[in-house]
Amino acid sequence: MAHTVLVTGATGMIGQALVPLLARRNDVGAIFVLTHRREYMGSSGKVMPVRGDITAGPDLAMTRELSREIFDRTTVIIHAAANTRFSASLEESRAVNLEGTKTLLTFASHCPQLEAIAALSTVHVAGKRTGTVCEEDLVHTAGFVNSYEQSKYETELLLREHMSELPISVLRLSTVLGSSTTGEVSRMAAIHHALRFYYNSLAPMIPGKPDSLVDVIAVDYAAAAVEHFAVEHLQAGRTFHICGGEDVLTLARLLELTREAFLRYRPSWRKRAIEMPAIVDLPTFELFARSVEEVGDNILRGSVAIIKHFVPQLVYPKIFRDVECTRSLQAKGLLKPSVLEFYPLVVRWLVESGWGERGTLAGGAGA
Amino acid sequence: MQVGISAIEYVLGSDTVSIEELEARGLLDSPAARLREFGFSCARLSRESSYALATAATNKLLVTTGVDRASIDALFYAGATPACHALETSDPLSAFNYPVAQLQYESELSQARAFGVSQVGCLGLMASVMLARDFLLFSKNASRALCVSADLSPVGCKREMIYNVISDGACAVLLQKECERNRILAYRQITKGYYWNSIARKNEITAAYFPTARNIVRDTLADADLDSSDISCILPHNVSLRSWEILLGLIQIGREKLFADNIGKMAHVIAADNWINLRDATETGRLCHGDKLLLFTFGFGANWACMVLEH
Numbered sequence: 001m002a003h004t005v006l007v008t009g010a011t012g013m014i015g016q017a018l019v020p021l022l023a024r025r026n027d028v029g030a031i032f033v034l035t036h037r038r039e040y041m042g043s044s045g046k047v048m049p050v051r052g053d054i055t056a057g058p059d060l061a062m063t064r065e066l067s068r069e070i071f072d073r074t075t076v077i078i079h080a081a082a083n084t085r086f087s088a089s090l091e092e093s094r095a096v097n098l099e100g101t102k103t104l105l106t107f108a109s110h111c112p113q114l115e116a117i118a119a120l121s122t123v124h125v126a127g128k129r130t131g132t133v134c135e136e137d138l139v140h141t142a143g144f145v146n147s148y149e150q151s152k153y154e155t156e157l158l159l160r161e162h163m164s165e166l167p168i169s170v171l172r173l174s175t176v177l178g179s180s181t182t183g184e185v186s187r188m189a190a191i192h193h194a195l196r197f198y199y200n201s202l203a204p205m206i207p208g209k210p211d212s213l214v215d216v217i218a219v220d221y222a223a224a225a226v227e228h229f230a231v232e233h234l235q236a237g238r239t240f241h242i243c244g245g246e247d248v249l250t251l252a253r254l255l256e257l258t259r260e261a262f263l264r265y266r267p268s269w270r271k272r273a274i275e276m277p278a279i280v281d282l283p284t285f286e287l288f289a290r291s292v293e294e295v296g297d298n299i300l301r302g303s304v305a306i307i308k309h310f311v312p313q314l315v316y317p318k319i320f321r322d323v324e325c326t327r328s329l330q331a332k333g334l335l336k337p338s339v340l341e342f343y344p345l346v347v348r349w350l351v352e353s354g355w356g357e358r359g360t361l362a363g364g365a366g367a
Numbered sequence: 368m369q370v371g372i373s374a375i376e377y378v379l380g381s382d383t384v385s386i387e388e389l390e391a392r393g394l395l396d397s398p399a400a401r402l403r404e405f406g407f408s409c410a411r412l413s414r415e416s417s418y419a420l421a422t423a424a425t426n427k428l429l430v431t432t433g434v435d436r437a438s439i440d441a442l443f444y445a446g447a448t449p450a451c452h453a454l455e456t457s458d459p460l461s462a463f464n465y466p467v468a469q470l471q472y473e474s475e476l477s478q479a480r481a482f483g484v485s486q487v488g489c490l491g492l493m494a495s496v497m498l499a500r501d502f503l504l505f506s507k508n509a510s511r512a513l514c515v516s517a518d519l520s521p522v523g524c525k526r527e528m529i530y531n532v533i534s535d536g537a538c539a540v541l542l543q544k545e546c547e548r549n550r551i552l553a554y555r556q557i558t559k560g561y562y563w564n565s566i567a568r569k570n571e572i573t574a575a576y577f578p579t580a581r582n583i584v585r586d587t588l589a590d591a592d593l594d595s596s597d598i599s600c601i602l603p604h605n606v607s608l609r610s611w612e613i614l615l616g617l618i619q620i621g622r623e624k625l626f627a628d629n630i631g632k633m634a635h636v637i638a639a640d641n642w643i644n645l646r647d648a649t650e651t652g653r654l655c656h657g658d659k660l661l662l663f664t665f666g667f668g669a670n671w672a673c674m675v676l677e678h
Contacts, residue, residue: 201561204574205617272561275578284616288577291609295397295530300570 002029003115003231004073008054008104009080011038013176013187014120017223018078023047028231032070034060036081054081054100058107067107074111078230079104080120086146086190086309093151101155105162114167118230121172123215123243125153128316135172135241135324145313156239167236171229173222174243174320180218180337183349188356190310191216195347196355197303198255198277199262199269205278206307207285208314210252215244215320218337225329233328245322247339251279251314254343261347282315370500371546372676375646376428377639378420380413380519380535394526402532406608408631410526413519413535417451418466420537421517425474428513428539439541440509441502442471442479445491445516447637447666452485470515479513488666489604490556491638492516492538493674497554499542514540518637529573531606531635538639549645552659552675553590555583562669572669576610579671581617584663587673591659599658599678601625602644604665605635620661626653640664645676654678 005022009015010033022028023046033040033049040049050070052060059067083096101119108117126133127144138160144150159168177192178185185192197203225242229235249257255276262269280288285308292304326336350356384392386407390399413420421444429436444467446452454464467481484495492514499512517537520526526533557579562568588594601624603611608630615622626648629640636643641662648654658678665671 201571202574204577273559274561275575275582278578278581278617280617284613287609287616288613291613292573295401296573297570300573303574 002027003075004030004032005076005078005231006032006034006070006074007078007080008034009082009120010040011035012080012082012084013185013189013219014173014223014226015080016186017219018080018226019047021223021227022231025231030073032074034081054104055095056103058103060103060107071107071110072112075113075115076230077104077108077111077114077117078120078226079117082120082152084148084189086148087305088147090147090150093147094154097148097151098155098158101158105158105166108166116230116234116236117166117168118226119155119159119168119170120226121156121170122149122152123172123174123241123320124149124313125156125172126318126320127153130316130318132321133318134321135239138239142316145316146309163237167234169229169235169237170239171226172239172241172243174215174217174241176219176222177216177343178219178346178349180220180342180345183342183345183347185346185349185356186219190306192350192355193306194311195258195350197306198258198274199351201272201274202300202303203277203307205280205285205288206251206314207282207312208251208279209317210250210279212251212314212317213248213319214251214254214314215248216339216343217242217244218342221334221337224334225325228329228332228334232332238324240325240328241320241322242325243320243322244336244339245320245326247336248319249339249343257340257343258347261344262351264344265348265351282312285312368504368544369546369550370503370542370544371551372496372540372549372645373543373546374428374432374434374541375538375642376424376431377536377538377643377646378423378427379633379636380411380420382412382414383409384412385409386532389526389532395532396525396527397530402527402530404609405530406627406630407532407634410532410634411534411536411636417446417517417519417537418454418469420519420535421466421470421515422473424517424537424539425470425513425515428541429474432541434511434541436475437478439476439479439511439513440506441499441512442467442476442481443484443495443499443512443514444470444482445484445495445514445638447488447491447518448521449485450521451517451519452483476513486668487670488668489635489638489640489664490666490668490670490672492540492642493638493662493664493672494556496540496542496551497556497674500551503542503544510544512542514542516638518639529569534634534636536633536636536639536643538636538642540642548678549660550677552677553587554672554674555587555590556670556672557583558668558670565667565669575669576665577614577617580614580663580665583671583673584618584661587675588661591675593659593675595620597659598624598661600648600654601661601663602641602648603627603630603663604640605630605633605644606665638666649678
């Protein structure tokens with residue numbers, strides 16, 4: 001029997017890449033795309049956008065008839081909806097990420113044919129841990145860089161509690177950059193904004209160490225991996241890292257590559273002679289950030305706000321092991337695009353599209 | 368051959384005005400309390416012209432040192448704004464009346480070749496010192512050069528620029544060949560014309576300031592074959608203490624090495640700060656023979672400069 005898939009967060013960066021992959025599958029008969037604020041663009045015969053809200057109670061703010069239909073038909077839930085705004089308060093993050101997931105699990109418990117719930121998470125549930133982070137690792141007391149990380153951590157604890165009664169797998173993504181073939185970015189996230197600040201000489205310093213590892217992945221790889229684990233290779237009770245793993249860049253190399261790409265794709269940028277952001281320790285960055293917040297104007301405050309809510313993760317160096325994920329994907333013939341190859345393409349797309357303002361960005365400036 | 372700095376004298380605006388008073392007069396953009404947090408307590412305002420300040424500083428140096436005025440082979444005159452380089456009257460041709468020439472004449476520096484150094488903002492005096500050093504190194508018969516900066520806050524301007532309190536003042540620096548004191552070991556200057564419009568690019572300048580400063584300090588130390596641990600004292604430009612604390616983090620030099628005594632009591636005297644601080648650090652016994660000193664400054668334009676001296 002063909003799957004009926006319910007996708008939350010379909011207008012996000014992963015969701016936009018994932019739904020077309022699902023729609024192409026012969027073993028997927030229908031896809032309910034649950035959207036809240038944004039309208040889903042790109043409906044096809046199999047794709048049925050429905051308005052709903054994972055924070056609105058067990059019916060997800062749908063009509064009783066519609067929710068009944070989805071209960072009855074759904075075999076796979078891919079839960080990608082999240083508040084990914086790093087500057088959100090913990091209360092705001094929990095409202096969507098933790099409470100929304102709680103609601104969705106209640107909803108899922110009413111689905112008689114349910115075979116799988118693939119819950120998207122982040123490798124950064126590891127928070128301020130350092131060292132090697134394995135796929136099954138979760139509980140720690142190291143703390144978190146931002147409320148997004150903490151709320152997703154709490155969500156994973158919730159998901160683990162329900163793994164005995166529901167077929168849940170957790171898919172932790174690292175930072176999703178853009179397409180590995182075109183570099184296109186469908187939704188701007190904090191890292192893209194940070195690159196824009198660098199391009200415009202508004203990124204003076206980054207907290208971290210030159211050899212801090214930066215784990216980024218291509219959106220097409222991430223979407224294909226989610227498709228694989230959600231529909232094809234159901235592994236209830238498991239957690240997978242969809243990340244760069246050992247194919248990562250140091251922070252210093254990332255900045256060099258960025259600079260090289262700026263110069264290659266916008267030669268006139270050279271004459272500005274903009275310095276690479278300085279890599280500094282956290283106290284120095286925090287002193288600068290505090291000073292800008294006290295006296296800087298909105299442009300500089302915006303730059304610092306973007307950087308301060310996610311980049312301090314680099315002060316806590318770690319490497320994410322993705323052994324199980326890679327093994328499973330390689331068996332399918334899905335190879336991870338090399339970061340050295342796709343990263344410059346993403347920077348090129350950002351530069352040439354004016355960070356999407358001259359291109360066809362589907363989304364706004366979300367996190 | 369070595370060139371060193373044998374004497375420094377300075378004068379400040381005669382009126383000491385607290386930052387609270389500056390705020391009351393509408394001369395600040397930021398609250399006085401905030402600027403006090405940044406290390407400022409007052410500014411020195413002059414009732415005299417920049418030329419009068421330059422004359423006073425020059426005479427003070429010449430009298431104090433007793434140097435033979437005819438032995439000075441070059442005079443460099445720095446000022447951050449065009450007004451500091453003009454002695455204009457109602458006659459349009461007075462635009463060609465230059466203070467450096469008048470100073471050369473009135474100070475009886477009859478053998479000194481005269482040069483004006485402008486358009487480098489607060490780097491004026493450091494750039495002059497470097498030009499003077501080069502002049503001495505390449506002029507076989509020259510032995511002494513005098514550098515003078517004189518700055519007044521432009522008419523109509525507030526007393527705050529990018530969160531820094533501005534004072535009026537002038538400073539004279541005497542360089543000599545074969546001078547053991549304050550030998551110049553290295554100097555670098557970076558000009559980034561992208562930031563030429565200091566009003567429109569205020570945010571970008573603030574952001575560019577730190578990484579560029581870090582890089583020029585690193586490279587100047589390398590030129591002198593030193594690293595940051597070799598530096599005994601930093602003689603700063605008197606911008607906010609907060610910005611120095613951030614920069615110290617970037618260049619990995621401890622706060623205790625920063626000579627910050629003058630930031631509070633005299634604020635930012637445009638081009639003169641580093642040299643005033645060198646003089647006062649010397650006078651207060653802060654420096655020892657052989658100490659390696661780091662001088663850093665930034666000026667609109669935009670220019671970054673760093674010098675390493677051996678005391």
